[in-house]
Every structure is written in C-alpha cells, then in structure tokens.
Amino acid sequence: MKNFAYAIAPDISSASEAAVQGAQLVAGGTEILNWMRLGIVSADRVIDITRLPELSSIDRQGDEIRIGALATLNQIEGSDIVRQDAPVLSQACLLAASAQLRNRATIGGNVLQKTRCPYFRAEAATGDRMPWPCNKRVPGSGCSAREGDFSRAALFGATEACVATQPSDPAVALVALDAEVDLVGPSGSRSIPITRFHVTQSEAADLARTREGRRLLGGDAPETPDALIENRLMPGEIIVAYRFSVDTASRNSAYVKLRERESYEYAMASAAVCLDQSAGQVRQARVALGSIAQKPWRLSGAEAALSGQTLDEARLTSVLATAFSDAEPLPHQDYKVKVAQGAVRRALTKAGGSIQ
Amino acid sequence: MSDGIDRRSMLKGSTAALGAAGAAALGSASAQAQDVASPSGTPNVNTSITLNSTSRSFAHEARVTLLDLLREQAGLPGTKKGCNEGACGACTVLLDGERINACMTLAATCDGRSVTTVEGLAAADGTLHPVQRAFIEQDAFQCGYCTSGQVVSAVACINEGHAGSEEEIAEWMSGNICRCASYPQIIAAVQQAATEMEG
Numbered sequence: 001m002k003n004f005a006y007a008i009a010p011d012i013s014s015a016s017e018a019a020v021q022g023a024q025l026v027a028g029g030t031e032i033l034n035w036m037r038l039g040i041v042s043a044d045r046v047i048d049i050t051r052l053p054e055l056s057s058i059d060r061q062g063d064e065i066r067i068g069a070l071a072t073l074n075q076i077e078g079s080d081i082v083r084q085d086a087p088v089l090s091q092a093c094l095l096a097a098s099a100q101l102r103n104r105a106t107i108g109g110n111v112l113q114k115t116r117c118p119y120f121r122a123e124a125a126t127g128d129r130m131p132w133p134c135n136k137r138v139p140g141s142g143c144s145a146r147e148g149d150f151s152r153a154a155l156f157g158a159t160e161a162c163v164a165t166q167p168s169d170p171a172v173a174l175v176a177l178d179a180e181v182d183l184v185g186p187s188g189s190r191s192i193p194i195t196r197f198h199v200t201q202s203e204a205a206d207l208a209r210t211r212e213g214r215r216l217l218g219g220d221a222p223e224t225p226d227a228l229i230e231n232r233l234m235p236g237e238i239i240v241a242y243r244f245s246v247d248t249a250s251r252n253s254a255y256v257k258l259r260e261r262e263s264y265e266y267a268m269a270s271a272a273v274c275l276d277q278s279a280g281q282v283r284q285a286r287v288a289l290g291s292i293a294q295k296p297w298r299l300s301g302a303e304a305a306l307s308g309q310t311l312d313e314a315r316l317t318s319v320l321a322t323a324f325s326d327a328e329p330l331p332h333q334d335y336k337v338k339v340a341q342g343a344v345r346r347a348l349t350k351a352g353g354s355i356q
Numbered sequence: 357m358s359d360g361i362d363r364r365s366m367l368k369g370s371t372a373a374l375g376a377a378g379a380a381a382l383g384s385a386s387a388q389a390q391d392v393a394s395p396s397g398t399p400n401v402n403t404s405i406t407l408n409s410t411s412r413s414f415a416h417e418a419r420v421t422l423l424d425l426l427r428e429q430a431g432l433p434g435t436k437k438g439c440n441e442g443a444c445g446a447c448t449v450l451l452d453g454e455r456i457n458a459c460m461t462l463a464a465t466c467d468g469r470s471v472t473t474v475e476g477l478a479a480a481d482g483t484l485h486p487v488q489r490a491f492i493e494q495d496a497f498q499c500g501y502c503t504s505g506q507v508v509s510a511v512a513c514i515n516e517g518h519a520g521s522e523e524e525i526a527e528w529m530s531g532n533i534c535r536c537a538s539y540p541q542i543i544a545a546v547q548q549a550a551t552e553m554e555g
Contacts, residue, residue: 006401006418006464030460033421034441046418048465074454098531099518100509101442103454104461263530 001036005045009052012184012238018047020186020236025049027070028104030097031113039125040114040137055108055240058082063246069108069239073097073170076107085246088253088272088351092173095257098264108239111171111197112231115164115294116152116266119144135161139225146330152268155327155336156293157200162227163330165291166198167266172290173255175298176272179244185237194242197231198295204229230294249274249284254350256343257290267291269336271343275351282306285348292327292340299323299344311348312356320344401464407432408476414463422466423447423458426473434474434504438533445532448505448512449473455512457531474504477511487511487549494545498536506532510546519550 004024009015019025024043026032027050035041049055049070056070058079065081067089076082077093097105114120120137124130133142145153145163153163171194179194199207207213208226217228218235233239244250253274259265270290276283285306287299302323309315320341327337349355399415406412407430414429423440426432426449438446440459447458450472477485487510490496497503509532513519518528525546526539534542 001419003397003400003417003419006462026462026465028460029462029465030442030457033460033462036419037441046462048462050465097442098445099513099516099528100445100448100455100457100531101460103451103456263527 001033002042004043006048007045008048012049012052012055012240015047015049015052016184016186016236016238018045019238021045023047025238027106027109028072030101030105031109034121035114038121038123039129040121049238056106060085060246064243065246067107067242069241070106073102073105073107073110074099076170077102084251086173086177086244086250086253088176088250088255088274089170089173091255092169092257092270092272095255095270096169107170107242111166111168111174111194111239112233113166113168114230116167117145117150117164119148119150120164135225135227136164139227150330151333151336152266152291153330153333154201154293155324155329155333155340156297157202157295158293158328159201159205159226161205162201162294164201164294166230166294166296167291168296169255169257169267169270169290171198172270172272172288172296173253174242174244175288175296176253176274176286177244177250178286179242181239182241182243183233183237184240185234189240191243192232194296195298197233199229199231200294201227204294247274247276247284249276249286252276252352254347254352256347256350258339258343269340269343271340271347272296273344273347273351273353275348275353277311277353280310280354280356282309282311282353287344287347289340289343292336302344310356311353316345316348316355403463403467405466405468406470408472416463418462418464420463421459422449422451422461422463422471425463426458426471432473432475435508436501436504438501438505443533444502444505445509446502446505448509448532450508450512453512453515455509455531472508474508477507485511486552487514487545490545490549490552491542494541494548495538496541496545497534497538502532502534506534506542510542510549513546514550514553519546522547 023045025047055068057068058071059066060081073093073096077090083090119134122131127138130137132144135143152165154165174194180191181194181197182191205226255272257267257270259267267290269292272288274286285303289297302319305319324337329336397417401418402415404413426435436446438444442457442460448455449458452469487507513528519525522543525543
C-alpha cells in the first residue's frame with residue numbers, strides 16, 4: 001500500500017466532492033484496506049467519513065425504520081428496534097464476519113463489498129503484474145474462475161466475462177425487506193430500491209451500452225468494460241441510509257446462512273425470508289438469496305406462486321424447482337442449487353412458517 | 357535483558373537480512389507489492405491516542421495501520437500480526453472499549469480515541485487480569501501466537517455479555533483463529549474468567 005494524503009470529512013457534501021475528484025472514502029475500512037493492499041484500488045487521497053454522527057443512528061418513525069449508513073453491523077444486530085421488527089436484518093448482521101470486524105464494518109460499505117473470488121483478489125500492484133486473467137482487474141484479460149476452482153460462483157446472471165457473486169449478508173436481508181437506499185451525490189439526493197441497487201453481469205453488460213452505464217464508471221469511453229459495473233452508484237455518490245416499512249412479514253422474518261464452517265465464513269448460499277402466514281395460508285412471502293449472483297437474488301416468481309397458498313411440501317418442492325430451472329451452475333457445482341433451495345426451506349421454517 | 361540484547365532486536369536484525377535476500381530473489385515487483393509501513397517513511401499525519409491509559413502522540417504515514425503503529429512505533433509488540441487482512445484476529449485490541457482488528461484500522465482514524473492492548477490488561481503492580489490468569493490455569497494455548505488476540509477478545513466477549521454458554525462463547529470468539537486448535541481450553545478459560553468477573 002502506497003502512502004496517501006488523509007483528511008476527515010467535515011460534512012457529506014465535501015466527502016462527495018472529494019470522491020468525484022478521485023479520493024477514496026473510508027468508513028469501517030474492513031474492505032478498503034485490503035483493496036489497497038491487493039492493488040484493487042490505489043488512492044492518493046483518503047477521506048475519513050466516520051465523524052459524521054448523524055449517519056449512524058437507527059430510528060423508527062411510524063412504520064418506517066431508518067438505518068444510517070455508518071451504523072456498524074454489531075449496532076444493528078443489537079438494536080431492539082431491528083430485532084423486534086426486522087429480525088432478518090439483525091440475524092444477517094450477526095452471521096456476517098466476526099465480532100471484531102462487525103464493530104468496524106458499517107452497513108453503508110457492507111453492500112459495496114466485492115466478490116470473494118480468489119482470482120480477483122490476487123495481490124498485484126498494477127494490472128500487468130496480475131498472475132492470471134481476471135476481467136474485473138484487467139478488462140479483456142479473461143476469467144480464471146470459469147476454468148478454476150471458485151466454489152462461490154454465480155448461479156444466475158453471470159456472463160462469459162465474469163462469474164462473481166456479491167458476498168454481503170445484510171444486503172440480502174435489505175432486499176427481502178424491500179428497503180430503499182438513500183444516496184447523496186454531487187447532483188443532489190435520490191433514493192432507489194435496494195432491489196435495483198446491485199446489478200448482475202448480464203445486466204451490467206446491457207447497462208454498459210447505455211449512457212447510464214458509462215456514467216456509472218465516471219468515464220465517457222465508448223467501450224465500457226461491463227465486468228467493472230456492480231451497482232448503480234454514480235461517481236461521488238454516497239449511501240447515507242436505508243429505509244424500509246415494518247409489516248407482518250418483516251416481523252416474521254429470518255436469515256439462514258449455509259457455509260463450510262459454522263461461523264466467521266462467507267456463505268455458499270444464504271436466504272432471507274419475510275413471511276406473513278395466517279391459518280396455514282401464505283398471505284405474503286418475500287424471499288431473497290445471497291451469494292448465488294452478483295446481486296441478492298429475489299425469487300419473485302416463487303413469491304407469487306406461494307401467495308394465497310398453503311405451504312405444503314409438494315408445492316414448495318415444485319415452486320423451488322421452477323425458481324432454479326434457469327440456474328446455470330459451473331461444471332461440478334450443481335450441488336449449489338440444492339444448497340440454495342435448502343437455505344430457502346430452512347429460512348421459511350425459521351421465519352415461523354409451518355411446512356405441511 | 358541485562359546484556360542489552362533481547363529476542364526482539366535479535367530477530368529484527370536477522371529478518372532484515374533475510375528480507376533483503378528474499379526481495380532480491382523474488383524480484384522488485386514482489387518487494388514493491390509488500391505492505392511495509394515503515395516508521396522511517398515521511399510522516400504526513402499526527403495521531404494522539406490514549407494508549408493503555410497514557411496519552412501518546414505519533415507522527416506517521418497516513419497508510420500506517422493501528423497494528424503497525426503499535427508494534428513499530430509505540431513499542432508494544434504484544435499485539436500480533438498474523439494474516440494482516442482481517443481473517444485471524446491475532447491483532448485484536450480494544451478501541452474505546454470495543455474489540456477490533458488493528459490490522460484493518462488506519463491509525464489516523466483513531467485520533468482522540470482510547471486504545472487498550474494486551475500490555476494494558478494487567479494491573480500496574482503486575483497482577484494479571486482474570487482472563488490472563490484463566491488462560492494460564494486452563495492451559496488455553498500451545499504455540500501462543502494467537503493468545504494475546506484471544507485474551508483481548510475474551511475480555512470484550514465477557515464485557516459484552518456474550519459468555520453465557522459454550523455455544524455462545526464459540527460463536528462470539530470465532531474471530532480469533534487458533535491453528536493449534538486449543539478451542540476447548542480457550543472456551544473453558546473464558547467461562548472461568550466470566551464467572552470471576554461477573555461474580
């Protein structure tokens with residue numbers, strides 16, 4: 001990591017302005033420091049945004065919960081408001097990382113994590129020193145994970161260029177909660193649904209051919225390398241908060257994370273479920289899966305198919321089979337479909353659903 | 357030590373030579389990619405912290421992590437550098453009383469805050485902290501490399517109220533890896549210390 005100039009942001013607009021000029025913003029730092037060590041980013045200026053206390057509160061107003069972007073994962077996990085009205089988010093935060101990292105990691109930065117693909121996370125100060133191809137590190141160089149051994153590759157939305165997955169746990173919960181993301185940028189404030197925040201590789205490829213896609217990369221090159229686009233955050237935009245409505249389904253919600261060791265590990269697949277079930281019938285189910293695509297993967301078709309129905313074994317098996325009928329696991333990773341389906345089943349049960 | 361030579365300065369001398377040879381063998385690219393935050397770099401920030409109850413100020417490069425500052429500038433090598441990427445927990449310290457990975461924390465971001473390392477746990481007269489005593493009594497380490505991180509993490513785990521059962525301790529201590537796998541003894545030590553501290 002090379003040295004850089006360091007300053008504390010006095011307010012959000014000056015942080016945004018600095019980011020437009022190429023400064024790297026840092027809050028918890030639990031991703032950024034590794035990016036700088038590995039050569040994924042290189043910064044001449046680092047701006048500390050942690051001294052903006054108005055961004056760290058967790059409030060409830062009426063039926064809406066607002067979570068400031070600087071709230072740490074442990075603060076959210078331990079919040080009585082979140083535990084009671086959106087347990088899925090509390091559980092997703094608890095099951096992420098370790099106690100030490102959760103004291104640093106903020107929910108603003110958490111959803112901006114990059115893939116855990118080991119080919120992407122090679123240590124190389126510059127692109128010409130990369131030990132193997134990776135289109136996210138050196139656009140056009142190729143994808144080593146397709147030929148290699150990356151067990152957390154995408155089941156949905158991947159392209160020939162990239163099979164990366166988004167590893168965030170809280171993002172999956174926020175998608176199941178239908179949260180809105182509040183953004184502040186150089187041209188003002190806006191909000192977008194978290195379901196639209198991240199993009200898959202194939203969505204990125206479509207975006208890259210548009211003006212919006214080129215703006216996402218802060219450039220105007222006619223050929224935008226689409227493997228670099230992972231979300232719709234514009235240059236200089238900063239996540240300031242998430243908001244979501246409390247409802248019966250959010251109160252009866254759960255997060256299940258399946259992984260190779262019991263704790264302190266990234267998911268093979270995870271599931272967030274918000275479930276409103278009455279007298280055996282599903283009134284509403286919101287289901288999102290993690291670590292199987294470059295964005296939290298919402299099972300909209302399954303949600304519609306379960307609505308108004310009883311949650312019986314035959315129906316669930318059929319609905320889940322349909323939901324994964326267009327999954328495209330890499331060779332030898334068919335098992336991940338079963339793991340992901342199992343995560344949904346367990347999360348439905350954990351959310352209070354009774355499968356008959 | 358009485359002869360003015362200690363283990364640390366001996367090791368420093370020999371690894372410096374090894375490091376130079378290694379860098380030459382690997383070529384300059386590898387050497388440049390190393391995350392070496394040398395205290396001899398030109399300082400461009402000043403950081404004041406309350407370190408183990410004493411006010412200290414440091415001039416350092418902005419890229420220096422809290423871990424490197426503690427080990428290389430503050431003279432506190434008890435905090436260990438294991439993975440240097442937030443995966444092992446050997447560098448666990450308390451920042452304003454909360455446990456964190458010092459390797460994932462820029463020293464500059466700690467300005468005005470309070471840091472407690474493993475060196476700050478024992479009483480001024482040398483009486484060990486209940487967690488330190490429990491680790492000795494329960495034989496909760498073998499090679500010892502992870503131990504200072506385990507001990508600091510355990511202090512926080514107990515203070516947070518996360519030492520209620522073996523399962524809860526295992527979950528809330530999972531950020532500290534022990535490659536000798538002394539986990540059963542570590543859990544026993546945390547339970548023993550929790551009983552004493554909460555009693």
